[in-house]
Ligand code: SF4
């Protein structure tokens with residue numbers, strides 16, 4: 477369950493990296509890679525172990541100067557957890 | 567042109583660097599070319615570094631370091647450090663044989679991201695028989711060291727008739743070793759595996775039983791261990807989309823510098839693959855006739871030519887088509903629409919005959935002696 481205070485980190489051995497030649501972020505892991513779209517990359521960048529879920533929502537709503545992103549963010553975070561890209565730290 | 571499907575295009579994403587054909591083991595299913603002993607003139611450290619830099623500039627981001635046994639290259643750490651600095655995700659694909667605690671630590675400090683080790687079978691006698699070398703206990707010890715040094719534990723087991731009945735034991739071994747990823751790679755019949763096909767190919771019943779066990783286990787360990795299951799396409803009715811499209815995603819560089827659109831492509835007659843000693847990676851990728859050869863649909867013959875599925879599977883594997891039919895432009899005979907599909911059925915039949923024979927053919931081990939005689 478994702479709560480306001482939940483913190484996320486990239487799973488061990490996963491690397492989020494900007495690819496100049498593709499002009500996008502990719503997620504790298506043993507023998508695999510996922511090419512990320514803009515919003516997914518913005519969210520995953522915030523999964524750095526320091527932010528609570530509520531802070532992530534705040535940061536993104538401020539950055540994009542909009543409200544009501546929470547459910548979209550939650551959906552992506554759930555999917556990322558399901559793929560094993562990120563883990564819950566606390 | 568409206569209405570005509572366009573072939574995918576792209577820059578290389580994966581670079582497979584086969585650093586050497588030398589290997590202390592002798593697996594009879596090895597995918598290296600049978601004549602590998604003739605191609606021993608390995609690229610230098612500088613040449614490999616240049617290849618890594620040039621491919622990275624084009625967009626390659628996953629780097630596989632394989633062979634042969636990549637550990638025999640004394641400059642492995644130097645190569646890894648260079649690759650890591652360029653931003654590659656570095657994958658070492660090794661038998662694990664000869665890997666010491668110090669070497670693992672050294673590779674780690676060079677920036678290696680992960681190590682995949684292969685084990686031949688879940689028990690000593692069979693493992694050591696298949697490897698042609700006593701190596702089982704050592705491999706298991708190495709698997710544990712990899713884990714304790716903070717790498718993900720990626721275990722690969724190649725599946726064939728000699729070990730397919732041990733699927734349960736293979737899965738238990740992977741769990742006991744704490745594998746984070748398990749690759750169950752059904753043998754693909756290229757190189758030495760093609761030579762030993764009659765002796766290695768499981769029956770359909772064996773394959774179905776093993777697959778059911780593996781799939782059930784996959785569900786059970788979901789979230790703890792990721793299982794990749796590579797299907798044996800002789801029992802499929804559609805071929806695999808070979809290399810994700812020819813010259814679209816993958817670039818292999820062989821030990822002697824030959825640049826290949828697929829790691830088996832050396833066998834294709836007249837393809838004339840370019841060598842990195844003579845051309846830049848950019849020239850090879852964008853201009854070489856070999857990389858352009860199948861990078862479109864125009865080469866196709868019927869039934870692929872007018873088949874709507876060609877945009878999905880690109881007509882299958884060129885090397886498999888060549889090995890089974892002698893024509894590299896033929897529809898991959900794995901496809902049930904292929905007029906030469908019977909060649910696959912014959913191969914299955916020959917393997918079955920060998921399996922029930924009172925005098926089955928011996929496995930031919932991958933070593934320099936055999937390579938010189940048979941290559
Ligand atoms: S498959 Fe076996 S023989 Fe071939 S390179 Fe790998 S470990 Fe060596």
Ligand code: SF4
Pocket residue numbers: 804805869870871873874875876877879880881882897898901902903904
């Ligand atoms: S005929 Fe060719 S393109 Fe059509 S499904 Fe078979 S292999 Fe694929």
